[in-house]
Amino acid sequence: MAEIREVFFQECEEQLGELESGLLRMEGGKKDAETVNAVFRAVHSIKGGAGIFALDGLVRFAHVFETSLDAIRSGKMQAEPHVMALLLRAADVLMDLVRAARKGEAVAETRTQDLVAEFSALAADGGAKPAAAKAAPPPAPPVPQVRKRTWIIRLTPKAALYAKANETALLLRELLRLGEAEVEIDTSQLPTLADLDPEGAYLTWTVTLTTDRDASAVREVFEFVEDDCELEVFERPDFNFFGMDAPERQAEAIEAVPATVKAEEVHVQHDVETAASPHPVDVMAAQAEVSSSVSATIRVDLDRVDRMIDLVGELVITEAMLNQRVLEAGLARTSAVAMALEELEALTREIQDSVMAIRAQPVRSVFQRMPRLVRELAIQTSKQVRLIMEGEGTEVDKTVIERISDPLTHMIRNAIDHGLESPAARLAAGKPAEGLVRLTALHRSGRIVIEVADDGAGINRPVVRAKAIERGLVGPDAQLTDDEIDNLIFLPGFSTAATISDISGRGVGMDVVRRSVQAMGGRISIASRPGQGSTFTLSLPLTLAVLDGMVVKTSEQTLIIPLGAVLETLRPNTADIYPLDNRSSVLALRGGYVPIVDVAEVLEFGQRSSVPDQSVALLVESEGGSRAILLVDEIQGQRQVVIKSIEANYRAVYGIAAATVMGDGHVALILDVDAIVSVTRDSARTDLSRSNLQVF
Amino acid sequence: MDVSSANSEIRELIAFRVGRQEFSINIMSVREIRGWTSATMLPKAPRYIRGVINLRGAVLPIIDFAVRLGLPATEPTARNVIIVVQIQQKQIGLLVDAVSDILTLNSNKIQPTPDIASDTVSSFLRGLIPVDGRMISLIALDNVLPADSAAVV
Numbered sequence: 001m002a003e004i005r006e007v008f009f010q011e012c013e014e015q016l017g018e019l020e021s022g023l024l025r026m027e028g029g030k031k032d033a034e035t036v037n038a039v040f041r042a043v044h045s046i047k048g049g050a051g052i053f054a055l056d057g058l059v060r061f062a063h064v065f066e067t068s069l070d071a072i073r074s075g076k077m078q079a080e081p082h083v084m085a086l087l088l089r090a091a092d093v094l095m096d097l098v099r100a101a102r103k104g105e106a107v108a109e110t111r112t113q114d115l116v117a118e119f120s121a122l123a124a125d126g127g128a129k130p131a132a133a134k135a136a137p138p139p140a141p142p143v144p145q146v147r148k149r150t151w152i153i154r155l156t157p158k159a160a161l162y163a164k165a166n167e168t169a170l171l172l173r174e175l176l177r178l179g180e181a182e183v184e185i186d187t188s189q190l191p192t193l194a195d196l197d198p199e200g201a202y203l204t205w206t207v208t209l210t211t212d213r214d215a216s217a218v219r220e221v222f223e224f225v226e227d228d229c230e231l232e233v234f235e236r237p238d239f240n241f242f243g244m245d246a247p248e249r250q251a252e253a254i255e256a257v258p259a260t261v262k263a264e265e266v267h268v269q270h271d272v273e274t275a276a277s278p279h280p281v282d283v284m285a286a287q288a289e290v291s292s293s294v295s296a297t298i299r300v301d302l303d304r305v306d307r308m309i310d311l312v313g314e315l316v317i318t319e320a321m322l323n324q325r326v327l328e329a330g331l332a333r334t335s336a337v338a339m340a341l342e343e344l345e346a347l348t349r350e351i352q353d354s355v356m357a358i359r360a361q362p363v364r365s366v367f368q369r370m371p372r373l374v375r376e377l378a379i380q381t382s383k384q385v386r387l388i389m390e391g392e393g394t395e396v397d398k399t400v401i402e403r404i405s406d407p408l409t410h411m412i413r414n415a416i417d418h419g420l421e422s423p424a425a426r427l428a429a430g431k432p433a434e435g436l437v438r439l440t441a442l443h444r445s446g447r448i449v450i451e452v453a454d455d456g457a458g459i460n461r462p463v464v465r466a467k468a469i470e471r472g473l474v475g476p477d478a479q480l481t482d483d484e485i486d487n488l489i490f491l492p493g494f495s496t497a498a499t500i501s502d503i504s505g506r507g508v509g510m511d512v513v514r515r516s517v518q519a520m521g522g523r524i525s526i527a528s529r530p531g532q533g534s535t536f537t538l539s540l541p542l543t544l545a546v547l548d549g550m551v552v553k554t555s556e557q558t559l560i561i562p563l564g565a566v567l568e569t570l571r572p573n574t575a576d577i578y579p580l581d582n583r584s585s586v587l588a589l590r591g592g593y594v595p596i597v598d599v600a601e602v603l604e605f606g607q608r609s610s611v612p613d614q615s616v617a618l619l620v621e622s623e624g625g626s627r628a629i630l631l632v633d634e635i636q637g638q639r640q641v642v643i644k645s646i647e648a649n650y651r652a653v654y655g656i657a658a659a660t661v662m663g664d665g666h667v668a669l670i671l672d673v674d675a676i677v678s679v680t681r682d683s684a685r686t687d688l689s690r691s692n693l694q695v696f
Numbered sequence: 697m698d699v700s701s702a703n704s705e706i707r708e709l710i711a712f713r714v715g716r717q718e719f720s721i722n723i724m725s726v727r728e729i730r731g732w733t734s735a736t737m738l739p740k741a742p743r744y745i746r747g748v749i750n751l752r753g754a755v756l757p758i759i760d761f762a763v764r765l766g767l768p769a770t771e772p773t774a775r776n777v778i779i780v781v782q783i784q785q786k787q788i789g790l791l792v793d794a795v796s797d798i799l800t801l802n803s804n805k806i807q808p809t810p811d812i813a814s815d816t817v818s819s820f821l822r823g824l825i826p827v828d829g830r831m832i833s834l835i836a837l838d839n840v841l842p843a844d845s846a847a848v849v
Contacts, residue, residue, distance in 0.1 A: 310753060313753060314752070314753050317753065557736070557737060558736075602739075603739035603740070604739055604740055605737065605739065644753065644754065644755045645755065646738075646748065646755050646757075648754065648755070648786070649754065649755060649756055649757055649786045649787050649788060650738075650745075650748070650755070650757040650786070650788070653738050653739060653740070653741070654739055654740045655739055655740070656738070656739065659736075659748060659755045661750045661753060661755075665733075665750055666734070666736060666749075666750065667735075667736040667747075667748045667749060667750050667755055668736065669736060669738070669739075
């Protein structure tokens with residue numbers, strides 16, 4: 001049961017996502033039947049599931065919510081802006097209710113009651129129009145249908161139902177909650193013990209249920225299993241209760257026809273509801289429901305996918321090993337073995353890509369949390385904010401998705417709290433009172449780029465500079481370009497107590513954002529124009545599992561340098577190397593000077609075998625944009641490597657981002673270019689790191 | 697690894713040699729024993745960290761147990777072995793000279809460590825076991841990795 005419950009809550013999360021994105025589309029003016037339906041369906045599914053788990057509070061609230069949505073769906077209520085605002089708040093509350101239910105907590109009734117009251121008021125409003133009178137939603141609890149009816153439910157589970165860990169007894173027990181019932185079992189299909197398939201399904205149950213609920217309530221019990229069983233639900237024909245209201249009776253006669261497909265049920269129901277004046281929206285609604293029920297996706301345990309990723313990683317390594325052995329054996333490139341190996345290599349790559357694609361997910365799952373954040377922040381800061389999201393369908397590896405949520409949240413907080421001005425200030429500056437925050441995702445050259453742009457005041461450079469000097473981050477007479485000043489906000493210690501506001505200053509600054517972004521091999525940059533706003537750009541690898549790297553050797557150690565960081569490789573002339581002091585030196589490069597870092601020295605690998613002018617220099621750029629020359633002994637080539645964590649079994653290692661396994665089975669370390677490049681800066685700035693880093 | 701709690705409980709230990717000394721660890725924490733393969737050096741690591749090796753795709757840190765005890769570093773040959781042990785969530789490899797014995801004994805045979813050992817050693821020594829005239833030290837693995845192993849450098 002706990003498992004089913006977990007699945008239910010997982011599905012709830014998805015439905016909540018659907019709900020929110022649908023509502024936002026509606027708010028954006030897209031009020032077509034399909035969108036309204038998607039929203040309705042989301043709430044409806046949550047309600048249905050919650051019913052099974054007897055989450056009464058959730059069911060009650062979802063019901064009120066659903067009723068209003070239904071009114072909109074059937075055109076009895078218009079999705080005016082104030083209605084949309086209410087619906088969005090209701091979605092937030094629904095989300096809280098679901099989460100609380102998941103944790104088994106109670107939610108303050110007042111919040112739901114307030115909203116329920118607002119819904120009732122809204123419905124009463126609509127009730128002024130005679131046509132909509134019937135659609136007026138009832139206050140909190142659903143109005144019970146007084147009339148008892150008797151339903152015959154015939155359930156024949158297929159083997160698949162049991163295979164998915166469903167249990168007929170639980171379904172029946174659920175059914176019994178709806179009213180009084182008699183259950184009969186038909187064992188005629190049961191084979192003899194010799195022929196019995198232990199995992200087969202042979203039984204048919206017939207339930208005679210007397211209840212005040214309608215057919216859909218009965219079917220809801222079977223909502224999660226309807227694909228895996230034969231289900232017939234119809235009203236007992238001989239049940240006499242005529243004379244209540246004739247047209248409805250007649251309509252129910254249609255309903256009484258055994259319906260095995262849910263879509264049919266929808267048709268029928270709508271026919272009933274709109275028998276008097278058919279509404280075009282309803283017809284479309286029914287169609288929309290039919291089309292969406294055909295879905296070709298499966299739910300897979302993430303562990304299985306991860307296991308597969310690991311195995312494919314192993315495959316890549318083994319393939320590389322084999323390749324090396326063949327090379328060592330001196331076989332000709334045209335030999336059958338070499339050719340077959342080439343094929344294997346191509347196949348391996350393809351498998352790797354396909355497996356990665358399985359884990360790829362649209363960034364929507366993260367993006368859709370943002371509208372709520374923006375709404376809440378707007379209220380807290382008394383600013384008017386409009387959030388525009390683009391490229392939610394952009395796909396990226398699940399591991400990346402999981403880790404961009406926090407930085408993104410922080411960036412949006414920052415944009416609203418620090419970026420956007422108050423409505424008054426905006427009007428004074430000749431801008432519309434409503435501030436704009438634009439969240440965009442797109443693929444660019446093998447990476448995913450996420451931008452958070454606001455049209456606020458931009459970075460106040462004099463203030464930032466003054467604060468950085470005050471905090472001792474830069475010297476009072478430092479000559480800084482605009483770009484450098486903007487980047488000061490990423491420095492640790494820039495965001496401190498004086499700037500803490502409720503929202504963005506929770507003790508973490510942009511330096512934390514930058515660090516977490518860099519930790520996954522990403523970079524963050526800022527572009528700001530005074531009076532016109534700032535744009536934070538986040539560039540991340542599509543996956544954290546593989547990396548294109550340059551294989552280098554220095555001081556007998558093989559290292560991988562992420563290819564993305566390497567701008568160019570060169571062989572330096574001794575004449576171009578200028579020592580600054582006895583420790584550091586710079587290389588003259590096209591009129592500029594770039595600090596030189598000897599990788600072996602920084603990592604304490606011991607003296608390098610080659611002298612500077614025989615070594616190879618790599619011009620690298622860190623995430624922060626600072627450049628350095630890395631000196632190594634030789635470059636061995638480029639290859640795609642599978643990233644392995646060192647921290648899993650050890651701890652973070654200075655100057656090393658991760659490790660990989662090479663073709664010969666040995667571990668090679670992947671260089672943390674940022675840490676290495678920052679050596680040049682740190683040693684210039686603090687004495688502490690100098691003593692740590694120098695090994696003369 | 698908890699020795700004190702149960703006084704007469706049957707324990708199974710794996711004994712190994714480092715230099716002329718013998719040590720033992722709880723058999724339940726041993727995942728596998730494998731031959732020595734050269735390790736990749738880690739920058740700025742403590743001296744007793746030999747480096748990392750590839751254990752079927754996972755990166756396994758190797759601790760030179762001799763250095764950890766303050767003895768001269770092992771010069772590993774093909775005859776040395778790596779005992780792969782599980783310490784909480786982490787797997788690490790212990791570089792030792794050889795596995796010498798598997799002991800099954802009653803835990804009341806474990807004698808307390810005398811109060812003369814150095815701080816480093818006594819931090820993971822849990823007791824002494826006399827076996828056939830030899831002395832085998834019982835090691836608690838929890839403190840074999842440096843205490844700051846969770847901290848980011």
